[in-house]
Amino acid sequence: MRYVIYKNIHKLDCHMRASVKSLIISVFFASPSFAAPCGNTSSGFDAWKADFSKTAQNAGVQARGLQALANSTYANRTIAADRNQKSFKYSLEKFMQVRGTDTIIAQGRKRKAQNASFYASLEKHFGVPAGVIIAIHGMETAFGGFMGDTEVVSAIVTLTYDCRRSAFFEPHAIGALRLVDQGSISSSTKGAKHGELGHTQFLPGNALRYGIDGNGDGVVDFYNQSDALASTANFLRQKGWKPGQGYQQGQPNYAVLKEWNAATVYQQSLAIMGARIDG
Ligand SMILES: [Ca+2]
Numbered sequence: 001m002r003y004v005i006y007k008n009i010h011k012l013d014c015h016m017r018a019s020v021k022s023l024i025i026s027v028f029f030a031s032p033s034f035a036a037p038c039g040n041t042s043s044g045f046d047a048w049k050a051d052f053s054k055t056a057q058n059a060g061v062q063a064r065g066l067q068a069l070a071n072s073t074y075a076n077r078t079i080a081a082d083r084n085q086k087s088f089k090y091s092l093e094k095f096m097q098v099r100g101t102d103t104i105i106a107q108g109r110k111r112k113a114q115n116a117s118f119y120a121s122l123e124k125h126f127g128v129p130a131g132v133i134i135a136i137h138g139m140e141t142a143f144g145g146f147m148g149d150t151e152v153v154s155a156i157v158t159l160t161y162d163c164r165r166s167a168f169f170e171p172h173a174i175g176a177l178r179l180v181d182q183g184s185i186s187s188s189t190k191g192a193k194h195g196e197l198g199h200t201q202f203l204p205g206n207a208l209r210y211g212i213d214g215n216g217d218g219v220v221d222f223y224n225q226s227d228a229l230a231s232t233a234n235f236l237r238q239k240g241w242k243p244g245q246g247y248q249q250g251q252p253n254y255a256v257l258k259e260w261n262a263a264t265v266y267q268q269s270l271a272i273m274g275a276r277i278d279g
Pocket of ligand 1: 212214215216218219220224227
């Protein structure tokens with residue numbers, strides 16, 4: 001008897017599950033609104049933005065971030081730059097020459113001497129030697145000399161709308177909007193063509209995740225050198241930097257340099273420049 005009752009309940013359960021399934025299917029097909037598709041021109045951008053606003057809200061973006069999304073404009077120069085990317089295969093020697101590493105080393109040594117206590121405090125706190133941080137700062141923006149002239153929010157939102165690499169850029173678009181919410185950037189903040197921002201050119205998702213208030217004024221500002229360099233040291237530490245261990249090829253921290261930049265010649269250059277700045 002019990003068995004029969006159980007079987008009936010089981011049947012009922014199956015039946016309900018079948019009903020729920022058909023309900024889900026009918027709702028899905030009856031639904032008039034589908035996610036707005038990506039696009040390779042500006043024509044679908046506004047419809048896509050309206051749709052992406054829901055995604056952003058679900059990801060925790062609040063009023064200021066949503067307003068920045070609404071204000072964003074299709075970034076023509078970013079798309080043009082993205083379409084025209086050329087990959088060069090430089091030797092290490094050629095790469096270092098093109099990127100001006102001798103100048104970075106010379107200026108880097110001076111900067112370290114002028115601000116020794118700051119770099120010592122970074123190393124004490126995060127375990128990353130001054131030479132590495134200074135080399136990154138020099139490579140990325142010539143020590144803050146040029147941090148870009150493209151609106152970060154518009155650039156990153158456009159790259160997320162663009163069909164080429166939507167999935168890669170979406171977390172960075174959400175990151176940018178949340179950075180607006182927390183007051184780190186605004187709609188008018190400028191960065192590089194792909195939305196990299198501040199002294200060391202963080203992509204916005206990484207900026208949100210690894211950003212540190214280095215000067216203690218309550219704001220994480222990547223255009224403030226102390227904040228940007230502390231954030232960079234924090235990034236490397238969180239990616240597995242081992243304090244007191246070396247970062248030359250074959251040493252434990254060399255792998256962490258790959259987290260910063262995927263190009264082998266860039267990693268090799270950083271290791272060389274860091275050692276010479278600190279040497
Ligand atoms: Ca700050």
